[in-house]
Amino acid sequence: MMRVLITAGPTYEPIDPVRFIGNRSTGKMGYALAEAFAARGADVMLVSGPTQLQLQHPLIEVIAVQTADEMYAAATRIAPQADVWVFAAAVADYKPKSMAVNKIKKEGDTLTLELVKNVDIAATLGHLKRPEQFSVGFALETNDEETHARAKLQRKNFDLIVLNSLRDAGAGFGHDTNKVTLLTAGGQMTIFDLKPKAEVARDIVQTVLASLSAIPT
Numbered sequence: 001m002m003r004v005l006i007t008a009g010p011t012y013e014p015i016d017p018v019r020f021i022g023n024r025s026t027g028k029m030g031y032a033l034a035e036a037f038a039a040r041g042a043d044v045m046l047v048s049g050p051t052q053l054q055l056q057h058p059l060i061e062v063i064a065v066q067t068a069d070e071m072y073a074a075a076t077r078i079a080p081q082a083d084v085w086v087f088a089a090a091v092a093d094y095k096p097k098s099m100a101v102n103k104i105k106k107e108g109d110t111l112t113l114e115l116v117k118n119v120d121i122a123a124t125l126g127h128l129k130r131p132e133q134f135s136v137g138f139a140l141e142t143n144d145e146e147t148h149a150r151a152k153l154q155r156k157n158f159d160l161i162v163l164n165s166l167r168d169a170g171a172g173f174g175h176d177t178n179k180v181t182l183l184t185a186g187g188q189m190t191i192f193d194l195k196p197k198a199e200v201a202r203d204i205v206q207t208v209l210a211s212l213s214a215i216p217t
């Protein structure tokens with residue numbers, strides 16, 4: 001049985017006990033991918049940041065996390081046993097250097113938070129990828145989309161990257177639809193129409209399965 005690791009949703013990086021740095025990711029694309037892989041009989045481990053979404057499928061195990069560090073720990077544990085990795089999470093690029101133990105009191109007119117870079121989950125695992133494993137990444141871009149996506153594909157050792165352009169209406173965060181372009185490590189590019197995220201997920205799964213069956217074992 002094929003085993004799939006998916007990261008999904010945002011990460012929340014704590015500032016103090018009541019505040020965090022997050023983003024507007026809803027997790028819809030990652031959850032739709034989990035369902036699409038499960039519908040094809042794959043065993044799915046979904047490492048999910050905080051979302052409003054619910055999933056009930058016997059083939060999907062949800063591992064709930066909050067921070068990028070927790071997501072990284074869970075993904076690192078699962079990745080060696082997974083045939084396919086899908087990095088759909090909107091991981092916060094930076095986190096507060098330290099979490100305040102107590103709620104930060106309102107004092108001066110300005111407040112400066114020092115942030116440090118989070119671990120790049122996809123890139124770090126990408127360097128550990130075995131030849132028979134297949135890694136899928138996402139890129140959300142506003143400009144020079146193809147160039148940026150290709151650079152990410154190489155930097156993170158992806159086999160396939162799903163490019164979302166924020167210039168396309170109805171694509172990206174919060175929408176129930178998405179418009180994607182798939183770029184392969186081999187240089188192929190496929191542009192898909194705007195469609196519901198469940199259908200986009202099926203297109204991506206179909207591309208992954210076709211690529212895997214083309215890899216000589």
Ligand code: CTP
Nearest residue numbers: 087088089091118119120121122137138139140
């Ligand atoms: N990603 C990850 N861990 C991070 C940041 C990103 O695993 N700390 C993954 C995302 O899940 C996605 C891919 O890397 O599959 C690209 O994410 P993106 O935010 O577009 O890339 P960055 O390298 O963070 O570059 P930037 O935000 O500056 O465009």
Ligand code: CA
Nearest residue numbers: 090091092093
């Ligand atoms: Ca980023």
